[in-house]
Amino acid sequence: MASIFAEHHVGLVRLAFIMVGDRATAEDVVQEAFARTHAGRGRLRDAGKALAYVRSAVLNGCRSVLRRRAAVFRRAVPYEPPAGSAESAALVGEERREVLLALRGLPRRQREALTLRYYFDLADDEIAATMGIGVSTVRSTIARGLAALARALGEDA
Amino acid sequence: MNSPVEERLRAALAEAGATIDPDTLRPLRAPARGRARMNVRLVAAGAVAVLAAATAVVGLGTGLGGTAGQDHVAAIAPELAEPGKADMTVFMCSASAMAIPEPRCQGREATAEEVREAERVVAGLPEVQASYTVDRRLAYDGFRAQYVGNRAILDLVKVTDLPVAIRLTVREERDRRKVEKAFRSVPGVMAVVDNTASEREAAAAREPETRLNVFLCGKEAITASCGAESKPGGDAPGGVTITKPGKAVTIAQKKAIEELIKGMPGVQSFTFEDQRAAYENFRRQFASNKRLLDATKVTDMPESFRVVLKPEADWTRVVAALRGQPGVSSVFHLPCSTAGLLVMYRYGLNLPDGTMCGQGGNNLPATP
Numbered sequence: 001m002a003s004i005f006a007e008h009h010v011g012l013v014r015l016a017f018i019m020v021g022d023r024a025t026a027e028d029v030v031q032e033a034f035a036r037t038h039a040g041r042g043r044l045r046d047a048g049k050a051l052a053y054v055r056s057a058v059l060n061g062c063r064s065v066l067r068r069r070a071a072v073f074r075r076a077v078p079y080e081p082p083a084g085s086a087e088s089a090a091l092v093g094e095e096r097r098e099v100l101l102a103l104r105g106l107p108r109r110q111r112e113a114l115t116l117r118y119y120f121d122l123a124d125d126e127i128a129a130t131m132g133i134g135v136s137t138v139r140s141t142i143a144r145g146l147a148a149l150a151r152a153l154g155e156d157a
Numbered sequence: 158m159n160s161p162v163e164e165r166l167r168a169a170l171a172e173a174g175a176t177i178d179p180d181t182l183r184p185l186r187a188p189a190r191g192r193a194r195m196n197v198r199l200v201a202a203g204a205v206a207v208l209a210a211a212t213a214v215v216g217l218g219t220g221l222g223g224t225a226g227q228d229h230v231a232a233i234a235p236e237l238a239e240p241g242k243a244d245m246t247v248f249m250c251s252a253s254a255m256a257i258p259e260p261r262c263q264g265r266e267a268t269a270e271e272v273r274e275a276e277r278v279v280a281g282l283p284e285v286q287a288s289y290t291v292d293r294r295l296a297y298d299g300f301r302a303q304y305v306g307n308r309a310i311l312d313l314v315k316v317t318d319l320p321v322a323i324r325l326t327v328r329e330e331r332d333r334r335k336v337e338k339a340f341r342s343v344p345g346v347m348a349v350v351d352n353t354a355s356e357r358e359a360a361a362a363r364e365p366e367t368r369l370n371v372f373l374c375g376k377e378a379i380t381a382s383c384g385a386e387s388k389p390g391g392d393a394p395g396g397v398t399i400t401k402p403g404k405a406v407t408i409a410q411k412k413a414i415e416e417l418i419k420g421m422p423g424v425q426s427f428t429f430e431d432q433r434a435a436y437e438n439f440r441r442q443f444a445s446n447k448r449l450l451d452a453t454k455v456t457d458m459p460e461s462f463r464v465v466l467k468p469e470a471d472w473t474r475v476v477a478a479l480r481g482q483p484g485v486s487s488v489f490h491l492p493c494s495t496a497g498l499l500v501m502y503r504y505g506l507n508l509p510d511g512t513m514c515g516q517g518g519n520n521l522p523a524t525p
Contacts, residue, residue, distance in 0.1 A: 023342035099169035
């Protein structure tokens with residue numbers, strides 16, 4: 001298990017980073033997942049499943065971070081860009097931020113499935129194993145997620 | 158074939174992922190009781206990180222000694238303590254209610270260690286020519302000096318509201334976006350702003366005539382004044398989801414707005430800016446930002462009336478009348494908006510709307 005983490009450390013931190021949005025937390029999440037799965041090492045016989053297992057552990061860590069944060073920010077006021085002009089409003093919505101914000105606005109399952117597909121290029125069955133859902137659910141979740149993202153970004157899917 | 162959304166998503170995720178530099182990751186630690194040996198590569202990565210840190214310290218040392226080739230080490234420039242002289246500013250997290258909203262701060266103050274870390278990042282950036290860290294006491298002094306005539310603002314803002322700021326000058330022709338990018342993953346940083354544009358706008362706003370920008374509703378408008386509905390959504394802090402987009406301004410409404418402006422006694426002159434003209438201005442302003450330009454289409458730009466008021470005109474009445482008009486998305490009174498922009502870009506303060514010029518909000522969309 002340790003070698004899986006070693007080989008995929010950067011990728012796992014990137015996955016967590018995309019999910020939680022800041023690097024320090026992302027590193028903590030991966031470290032925690034490492035510490036937790038470390039305890040259960042040896043129990044996992046099928047090496048082919050180890051990576052999916054580790055990714056699930058990281059995703060789970062991200063979910064609990066986001067839950068904790070949601071509780072903290074529930075009362076926060078929606079952020080209005082301090083725009084003096086349409087030009088600066090457009091700057092706030094810079095390409096990358098706009099897409100990531102839209103992604104963050106999606107329901108958790110769509111967000112996770114889209115990240116695993118479009119960042120990690122995982123196949124349907126790999127995504128299914130990582131998220132613990134069925135393969136057909138993965139397909140429909142990705143389709144719905146893309147459509148929602150397209151709506152949010154004002155594009156054709 | 159991939160759809161545009163898939164392309165954009167892929168690009169955005171790739172860019173987000175790329176901000177994690179493998180060479181700077183904290184090595185994983187095995188749990189204390191675990192007996193498994195750590196992977197050799199992990200330990201090696203840790204060692205490399207330590208080595209890199211050591212090299213950086215040596216580099217700094219020789220740089221201060223004046224050795225050639227170390228000119229990327231930013232100089233310390235106390236003259237930047239004076240507001241309005243910086244090219245860019247890094248604001249550290251502040252727990253003040255008037256802080257720029259940034260989820261990463263989680264409502265807490267940056268620690269002294271985080272400030273030092275940010276200073277180290279600044280010192281290592283080849284784009285930065287000089288820097289100066291302005292603590293809140295110093296920032297507050299500058300703030301009070303600037304707003305000495307504005308009782309309301311001085312009463313509102315306390316020394317504890319001001320964030321610690323690292324003010325920078327950037328070498329000519331260097332890419333400022335690289336500076337902003339370098340801080341995206343540094344903990345305790347609230348915002349990185351480019352001061353050049355806000356200082357230029359502030360200078361322009363000293364012109365005698367008062368200008369209003371009246372933006373019209375576009376298709377898929379997101380402001381409530383255009384009929385859009387939204388709810389707080391997702392688990393992104395402060396995020397909103399548009400549940401129903403608004404309606405674009407109609408030709409009849411545009412005509413009515415134009416008639417209204419024409420008939421106002423306080424109006425000195427006005428022009429109509431269509432999407433094409435707005436896009437041209439936008440392109441000129443952001444010529445150096447290719448990604449932004451690529452992502453923006455002519456049809457993304459809002460139409461607007463640009464109104465110049467007579468010096469004696471009561472602008473609050475003009476603004477109120479225009480805000481109530483169907484098809485108007487938002488109205489900006491430029492002197493107020495600029496003042497709000499300046500207080501944010503110079504001091505990292507997000508003051509309540511209207512604070513900067515007495516009555517009425519100035520950068521809120523019109524209410525329906």
